[in-house]
Amino acid sequence: MEFRVLGPIEARAGDTRVPLSGSKVYTVLAALLLARGRVVSDQRLTSLLWGWDPPATAGAQIYTYMSRLRKRLGDEMEIVRRPPGYVLATRDSWIDLLEFERLEQEGRAALGEGRYREAAALLDRALALWQGPALSNATHHLRETELPQLEEARTLALEGRIEADLALGRHEEVLAELTGLVAGFPVREQLRAQLMTALYRCGRQADALHVYHDARKVLADQLGVDPGAALDATYQAVLNGSIGLESPPLIALRDRFPGPSAPAMLPPDVEDFTGRSAELPVLRTVLEPHDTPGWQPRRCLVTGMAGVGKTALVVHAAHLSARHHPDGQLYVELREPDGTPRDPCAALVRLLRALGEPRIDAPGVHDDLEELTRLYRARTAGRRLLVVLDDAVGDLQVRPLLPSTSTASVLITCRTHLTQVPGAQTVRLGPLDPAESRTLLASAAGRERLSAEPDASAALLAHCAGLPLALRITGTRLAARPHWSPARLAPRLADPRTRLDELRFGDLSVRQALGRSLPSLSRAGRAALRGLAGFPDGSCTAQQMAFALETGEAEAERGLEELVDGSLLTINGLDQQGRPIYGCHALVRLFAHELSRPRLLPAQRRQDTGILRH
Missing domain, CATH: 1.10.10.10 (Winged helix-like DNA-binding domain superfamily/Winged helix DNA-binding domain)
Structure with a gap:
């Protein structure tokens, strides 16, 4: 067919x-x-x-x-x-x-x-x-x-075909077409440069210079920017007569006059990155060119619970693929330290500064989402960028940050599923398997120390339950205290009442990471999270949760589904009546138990989680 x-x-x-x-x-x-x-x-x-x-x-x-x-x-x-x-x-x-x-x-x-x-x-x-x-x-x-990226791909193909025609000396044949295209796409500098080239080669130097001055006016009026280096180079070539048939094509001219230095905003790579042997190749397939017909940079969502290693995976994949995005790598965190969503205007200001946008400090621009989005899309148009949007909260926050071009790759980490990201592939992260957990713990604590005490090491792995953040904290604590053995730390993690207290080191905290999910939860979601403490294995149906909370089944189900959307719960199957069975990670259940008994929390614990008494 x-x-x-x-x-x-x-x-x-x-x-x-x-x-x-x-x-x-x-x-x-x-x-x-x-x-x-x-x-x-x-x-x-x-x-x-x-x-x-x-x-x-x-x-x-x-x-x-x-x-x-x-x-x-x-x-x-x-x-x-x-x-x-x-x-x-x-x-x-x-x-x-x-x-x-x-x-x-x-x-x-x-x-x-x-x-x-x-x-x-x-x-x-x-x-x-x-x-x-x-x-x-x-x-x-x-x-x-879907249409913006399709139209962008078509326009890039059109620019490429015209460039080939100009290199073949077909300037007269493409002149009328270029005139119409510049009228339809007045801010595309590549088309302007091609029209100037065609006009000059047809003996119309004055008209070619007029196209450049018109471009300066249009770019200033519509975007508040000056012509880029390649268009300036074409202007100089028209002035000095070096843009004849024997001159190199525009693609070579652009290489001789590169634009501003490419932004490099990625956080440092994780040197001892381990695990994710199934997920990492998926991200690299999305980001890197290969022989599959029709490949183009795409978008990928990486979802999972707090502390599961979404950012580490995405940053590692981004560093491995950075060379395929020569126009730079952009990175922005989309949550504030307390877990509240970051204003997309603030995120756009940060990105536009990195892209060298000169109008970013003009009066009134910082709070104008529409204007910031327009500037951002103009700055990213046609550029081979890698954009990392870390810890996204929702579609309305992410949408202004998506480049409207098929040449940019976008990686997004989020705890909830997003629906307004065209062409996105989703990778869901779960806890590490036992072998990967041991490798990650050994990379921080030392393989010899773990091998010397296999029983205590196995206990540490069990208490961390495959959560990369917990494993990283545990390994780092052992590395910071060479006189400690796994047998000394294992009993401290064994008590579920104090385990979250122990899973903290420096700025890293499992409790704090889980607590950042709280501001986005509704009353029903918080109630369902607290209710998980009443189930020994952390699994239940909506009917069982409704009985525990003394509420209606529909309200209990809304709360549980909200926790699923926020990656605090998973659906582990169906019961005999076809109802979903919800389950949670062992450390999420400990966190839920603390929420259900806030009076037992010390002041520091309340500060970490931002819990509101109820």
């Missing part, structure tokens, strides 16, 4: 168009195709279909749309229910977007190697796949989410 999204969404079986009806069905098909074989969650489908106001019957309607698609697509395609959503197995089907990406990648590679005729042909074939505005018969929610 053939599928098209670069224009009206459609499916074809041979020469026959598959009859589909309604923007909702087209939206579901497009969402499955754009996921490229990954699961599309029910939550994401709901947001793409109805935005922020879904109907009460959203789940049932999605099921109906999937049934219609299965019926229309026939046996050649398979739409599989795979919690938490659906996945489309396209098998050997032809998809115009994947073909576009393959041709565009090959074309840009040929352009970079100086094979201009081949580059022009490949990029022209890629652009010919576009049959009008992409996703034109989908919901506006899907178009708003």
Whole structure:
């Protein structure tokens, strides 16, 4: 079968168009195709279909749309229910977007190697796949989410094809096209430079200089910035007559006149990073070029409970892949030290400073989210950046921080699931397995010390329960006290009443890390968290929690689901009646026990967690 999204969404079986009806069905098909074989969650489908106001019957309607698609697509395609959503197995089907990406990648590679005729042909074939505005018969929610990066990819391919044409001496052929493109994209400096080149080579030096001065005015009025180094270099080349047919193409000219130094905001890498042998390759596949047709930098969400090592994994993967993002690496923390969300305006100010934005200190700009977002997207457009957004709280906070370009890679760590991150792959982190836990503890404390006392070392590992933060604290405490043995520390961790007191060293604290989740919890969520203390193994159903809290089952379930969303609980299966069985990490249960008896907490413990008495 053939599928098209670069224009009206459609499916074809041979020469026959598959009859589909309604923007909702087209939206579901497009969402499955754009996921490229990954699961599309029910939550994401709901947001793409109805935005922020879904109907009460959203789940049932999605099921109906999937049934219609299965019926229309026939046996050649398979739409599989795979919690938490659906996945489309396209098998050997032809998809115009994947073909576009393959041709565009090959074309840009040929352009970079100086094979201009081949580059022009490949990029022209890629652009010919576009049959009008992409996703034109989908919901506006899907178009708003996915269209910016698709249009950016198309414009980059167009710039590449024109660059190849100019290198082949086709300046007269592209002049009219460039004039229209500059009118449609007035702030894209690459198109301006190409138009100046074409005009000069057609003997119109004065018109070429006018394009540059018009660019200065437009950039100042719309963005408050001056032309970049490459456009300035083209201007100088027009003035001194060094932009003739024998001069190097613009791609070489840009290399001779690089822009401002690339930002390098990543925290230091973890030198003894261990574990995550399954998850790290996934992140590197997302970030690094490979031979798969249609590869482009993408976005990845890394979720999991506090202290599970999300930041360490993301920072490590970012350092390993930094060379593939030559325009720099950006990093920002999205929670304040007390666990409250950081204002996206403050985050954007930090990022724009690193990007060298000159208007950032203009009066009124710091508090203008719309203006900051516009400046940020202009500064990141077309740049091969790696952006790390650490400890995100929600979609509304993250959305202004996403570059609207297909050339930037984005890594996001979060405790809850986000739905408004186009093209994102999700990696969920759980506790380390016993072998990885031992390796991490040994990397800090010393392998010989652990081997000398295997029973005590095994007890330490059991008390940390695979949580990387707890293992790091335990290992660091042993390393800081060479005269201590594992047998001396193990009894201190053995008492559950004081274990969280012991899992603290310097600025690291398991209790404090878990406490940062509290400000975002509702009353029902806090009640459910305290209620976990009443279950010896930390697992329960909503019915059991309702009985323990003396409340309604619906309210108990809301609280438990909120804890699942915040990665403080997991769903470990279903009971005989089909109800979810909720479970928590051993250290989360200890934290819940402290919350249920705040009168027993010392003053320092209340300060760590920010607990409000109830």
